Amino acid sequence: MQPLVKMTDIRVEFSGRLILDSICLELEKGQITTLIGPNGAGKSTLIKVLLGLQTKYTGQIEKQKRLRIGYVPQKLHLNETFPLNVERFLQLAGKFSHQERVDSLRLVGAEYLLKSNMHKLSGGENQRVLLARALLQRPDLLVLDEPAQGVDVQGQIDLYNLIESIRKRFGCAILMVSHDLHLVMAKTDQVICIHHHVCCSGAPEAITKHPSYIALFGEHKGESLAFYRHHHHGHHDLAGNPVEGEAETCENQKHGHCHHD
Incomplete structure (x- = not known):
């Protein structure tokens, strides 16, 4: 199946500062992908590139024809x-x-x-x-930038349940931006961790054990994630190949190459 969106070697630089370096990702119909990373990692910039709001970049973006994208911004600024x-x-x-x-x-x-x-x-x-x-x-693709920001814990759980039900009902792809995996773990198929480049990607259970994730967020005790853990079969890597829950490291991303084996 052709991905809805394929981004290859996306690079963004502002005033000599590298914001995104050789980012590669694919978004497939019916899958929830969560983009994580610390503040300033380039998550929102990547979203803006995908949506066409950030036009100064290098690399390639391929989208299916007549792709409908729904977008929920991180903040809504209204005149009071x-x-x-x-x-x-x-x-x-x-x-x-x-x-x-x-x-x-x-x-x-x-x-x-x-x-x-x-x-x-x-x-x-x-x-x-x-x-x-x-x-x-x-939409064929629903993009959510920090959807749970400003929402209490129970509200976040309800919101992520709602997002999963939307995916099931419409079969759309969902790309979420989040800070960590505590509440999204049970509701995501694929996690991509970025800090200007792709540090690691894979199933959420594997990501929390990956050295790159631990270096950015610290090590989590198993109990803290166990409540939200689920068993989901059929995880795929970014090329669409089945994986056995192992996180992949995109070392070549740092050198301008996409590696999804």
Whole structure:
């Protein structure tokens, strides 16, 4: 199966500072991929390159024709003095009918928020509305930049359950950006850890034991992740080949080569 998106040797430099160095990744239909890394690692820049918001880069991006992408940004900046309810906010997304807007809210369990003030939503409610907005166009790829930021722990668990249900319902690919794996572990198929280059990638259980991950985030005790652990068969590497839960190290990424064996 052809990937929905294939990024090869993506390199971004700002004022002589290397932000992304030879990044390679593939996003496949029906898979959840989580992009992790410390602050300043280049995660949001990579997302902007994928979305076409960052045009100054080198490398190649191949997308399937007529690919529909839904995007949930890390933060939403609204003018506090401008009155805006949820329905009006969704109207700004494009020419969708009232019923389509209601249906989209229903999909994320937020139909009751239709007439609510956008400025008074909780963190979890805000994320559900943003998800509803992204789902209006029935995306093939859903991109979520730190979707759980500003959401309490129970809200995060509910949000990740919702994201998984969206993947199952629509069969779309999902790319999430996160700081670590504590809550996303049970809901992701593939993890890519970057710190300007790809440090390691693979199944989440293997990533937490990988030296590059430990060097960036520290070693986690097994119990801290066990609650969210699940058994998911059929993990694949970035080339689409089956793997047995082993994390791969992209050493050649540092030297301008993509290695996915």
